[in-house]
Amino acid sequence: xxxxxxxxxxxxxxxxxxxxxxxxxxxxxxxxxxxxxxxxxxxxxxxxxxxxxxxxxxxxxxxxxxxxxxxxxxxxxxxxxxxxxxxxxxxxxxxxxxxxxxxxxxxxxxxxxxxxxxxxxxxxxxxxxxxxxxxxxxxxxxxxxxxxxxxxxxxxxxxxxxxxxxxxxxxxxxxxxxxxxxxxxxxxxxxxxxxxxxxxxxxxxxxxxxxxxxxxxxxxxxxxxxxxxxxxxxxxxxxxxxxxxxxxxxxxxxxxxxxxxxxxxxxxxxxxxxxxxxxxxxxxxxxxxxxxxxxxxxxxxxxxxxxxxxxxxxxxxxxxxxxxxxxxxxxxxxx
Amino acid sequence: xxxxxxxxxxxxxxxxxxxxxxxxxxxxxxxxxxxxxxxxxxxxxxxxxxxxxxxxxxxxxxxxxxxxxxxxxxxxxxxxxxxxxxxxxxxxxxxxxxxxxxxxxxxxxxxxxxxxxxxxxxxxxxxxxxxxxxxxxxxxxxxxxxxxxxxxxxxxxxxxxxxxxxxxxxxxxxxxxxxxxxxxxxxxxxxxxxxxxxxxxxxxxxxxxxxxxxxxxxxxxxxxxxxxxxxxxxxxxxxxxxxxxxxxxxxxxxxxxxxxxxxxxxxxxxxxxxxxxxxxxxxxxxxxxxxxxxxxx
Numbered sequence: 001x002x003x004x005x006x007x008x009x010x011x012x013x014x015x016x017x018x019x020x021x022x023x024x025x026x027x028x029x030x031x032x033x034x035x036x037x038x039x040x041x042x043x044x045x046x047x048x049x050x051x052x053x054x055x056x057x058x059x060x061x062x063x064x065x066x067x068x069x070x071x072x073x074x075x076x077x078x079x080x081x082x083x084x085x086x087x088x089x090x091x092x093x094x095x096x097x098x099x100x101x102x103x104x105x106x107x108x109x110x111x112x113x114x115x116x117x118x119x120x121x122x123x124x125x126x127x128x129x130x131x132x133x134x135x136x137x138x139x140x141x142x143x144x145x146x147x148x149x150x151x152x153x154x155x156x157x158x159x160x161x162x163x164x165x166x167x168x169x170x171x172x173x174x175x176x177x178x179x180x181x182x183x184x185x186x187x188x189x190x191x192x193x194x195x196x197x198x199x200x201x202x203x204x205x206x207x208x209x210x211x212x213x214x215x216x217x218x219x220x221x222x223x224x225x226x227x228x229x230x231x232x233x234x235x236x237x238x239x240x241x242x243x244x245x246x247x248x249x250x251x252x253x254x255x256x257x258x259x260x261x262x263x264x265x266x267x268x269x270x271x272x273x274x275x276x277x278x279x280x281x282x283x284x285x286x287x288x289x290x291x292x293x294x295x296x297x298x299x300x301x302x303x304x305x306x307x308x309x310x311x312x313x314x315x316x317x318x319x320x321x322x323x324x325x326x327x328x329x330x331x332x333x334x335x
Numbered sequence: 336x337x338x339x340x341x342x343x344x345x346x347x348x349x350x351x352x353x354x355x356x357x358x359x360x361x362x363x364x365x366x367x368x369x370x371x372x373x374x375x376x377x378x379x380x381x382x383x384x385x386x387x388x389x390x391x392x393x394x395x396x397x398x399x400x401x402x403x404x405x406x407x408x409x410x411x412x413x414x415x416x417x418x419x420x421x422x423x424x425x426x427x428x429x430x431x432x433x434x435x436x437x438x439x440x441x442x443x444x445x446x447x448x449x450x451x452x453x454x455x456x457x458x459x460x461x462x463x464x465x466x467x468x469x470x471x472x473x474x475x476x477x478x479x480x481x482x483x484x485x486x487x488x489x490x491x492x493x494x495x496x497x498x499x500x501x502x503x504x505x506x507x508x509x510x511x512x513x514x515x516x517x518x519x520x521x522x523x524x525x526x527x528x529x530x531x532x533x534x535x536x537x538x539x540x541x542x543x544x545x546x547x548x549x550x551x552x553x554x555x556x557x558x559x560x561x562x563x564x565x566x567x568x569x570x571x572x573x574x575x576x577x578x579x580x581x582x583x584x585x586x587x588x589x590x591x592x593x594x595x596x597x598x599x600x601x602x603x604x605x606x607x608x609x610x611x612x613x614x615x616x617x618x619x620x621x622x623x624x625x626x627x628x629x630x631x632x
Contacts, residue, residue, distance in 0.1 A: 091511065094508075094511055095511075096491070096508050096509065096511070097491060098491040098496070098497070098500075099500070099506075099508050100506055100508075103508075108511070167521065167524065167525070168524060168528075171528065172528055175529075181483045181485070181531075182485055182514070183485065183525065183528060183529040183532070184514060184516075184525065262517055263516075263517070263521065266487075266514035266515075266516070267490070267514055267515040267516065268511060268512050268513055268514040268515065269511055270511050270512050271511070277512070278512070278514045280515075288490040288491075288515070288517055289490065289491060
């Protein structure tokens with residue numbers, strides 16, 4: 001961007017020597033105010049995150065110490081296998097908080113979250129990284145100018161819309177193609193969720209790839225390396241920490257994604273490793289149940305406990321992502 | 336002069352305001368069934384618009400919560416999607432010194448959804464229970480074509496879920512593989528798309544699906560969930576929704592109850608998606624009799 005300096009010069013009234021000091025003083029005061037205003041915003045943002053964490057933690061803690069709540073939902077009930085079924089069909093892990101005997105095994109929920117997230121990454125990551133390599137290395141300038149904003153626009157589609165699309169259209173396609181027993185299952189939800197995480201993986205990877213210095217490319221081209229070979233074995237390895245950051249951020253986004261899975265996964269809390277079974281994720285459980293739960297009941301605190309786990313997990317993953325981005329920068333700057 | 340004038344205006348305003356406060360002083364509190372919260376809110380909205388100055392507070396929490404509040408005297412009207420137990424009635428009598436008045440205010444029915452190409456047309460209550468507790472997993476066992484049964488349920492915060500669990504499953508747990516979907520429209524949509532599926536929910540939903548005829552047990556006739564069958568209680572999955580009060584409702588509450596049982600209140604029932612009371616039972620006394628008859632069935 002070029003700045004027309006002459007225009008600025010003419011727009012400012014030339015201060016006379018007398019008004020110069022007061023003019024400066026006013027400017028300095030405005031500077032001061034603006035600085036404080038920015039600082040206030042920063043503090044507000046940070047303290048909001050901090051307070052959210054604090055509140056979720058506070059509501060989750062009774063699971064650890066409140067005897068009344070631990071009677072129904074102690075850590076033992078949450079994590080250890082229980083004997084809920086009959087003898088011929090023992091069911092050690094059941095999530096069924098409403099019933100004669102409330103059952104709060106969180107294991108199927110964690111398993112379900114992991115299943116959907118991994119499927120989403122398996123589908124989304126190759127697509128997103130492939131698209132990033134294409135736009136960063138091969139695409140003509142005008143193609144890149146179209147593709148990049150459009151993929152990033154995908155992030156603006158509300159996830160409830162993606163979920164509805166999955167429920168109504170995608171699920172039928174997938175069932176027609178593969179004939180799974182369950183129409184709504186982890187694969188369907190995972191593919192729909194892949195659409196939600198492609199933009200974030202794409203953007204971060206693309207930035208990492210374009211950040212690789214020209215000198216790398218010039219050197220390899222000078223050695224007679226084919227462009228595709230250069231992309232795969234020079235540029236991609238150089239950008240690895242960035243790609244990794246993209247994957248971690250995508251993973252974190254997928255874990256917290258709610259509406260897509262709520263609509264498309266069938267929400268049955270089964271404990272199975274089969275990918276074509278229906279799954280219930282932590283985020284979908286919270287969304288579905290917190291609205292009507294009895295205030296301060298064991299169920300309520302267990303849901304907050306789940307929220308706290310999810311919060312800390314995604315928090316850690318985001319921190320990990322930031323760390324890798326920082327590492328990429330250091331690496332490419334040659335430190 | 337000017338200041339005295341404005342002081343007088345101020346005083347008048349203050350008087351008006353305090354009268355308003357006085358008039359609004361005592362809101363009618365309604366508490367209970369989550370199934371009925373929407374219905375209650377719709378009633379309250381329209382009633383308050385029609386009768387400025389009246390105030391109604393609606394809260395959910397479940398029928399049990401509402402009945403507890405009625406016993407403790409912290410609510411005027413308790414919304415309940417089940418008749419009160421004798422023990423609860425005795426508690427009200429002991430604490431509040433009056434008899435409980437149970438007033439049916441609407442009728443609710445539950446349909447069993449099947450995909451429209453599913454050849455199965457009728458199911459017994461026990462078969463439905465078997466499907467949802469995981470005892471029956473193949474359509475073959477019900478006389479249909481070979482194929483896994485895909486059962487859809489509602490989320491566990493739903494009143495329909497609670498009703499189904501109590502009346503169809505006899506309080507047994509749902510099998511973990513039962514899929515839950517947010518909202519009846521999501522259930523009907525899934526059933527309409529999935530040939531091997533079954534679901535349950537309000538009778539008003541019928542697009543792309545058919546409602547199974549339900550048999551109370553193997554020997555009894557299969558009943559279609561039509562409005563007449565639901566209202567005459569021949570369809571086994573129907574219930575009254577109640578308003579309960581400690582003693583005959585009086586004053587503002589009486590007016591509200593009469594309005595709810597009247598033509599306009601009952602029209603709103605249909606708008607929200609339930610069935611209005613059958614014509615013969617719109618007077619509270621006969622309605623109570625009808626509900627007693629239903630309980631004995």
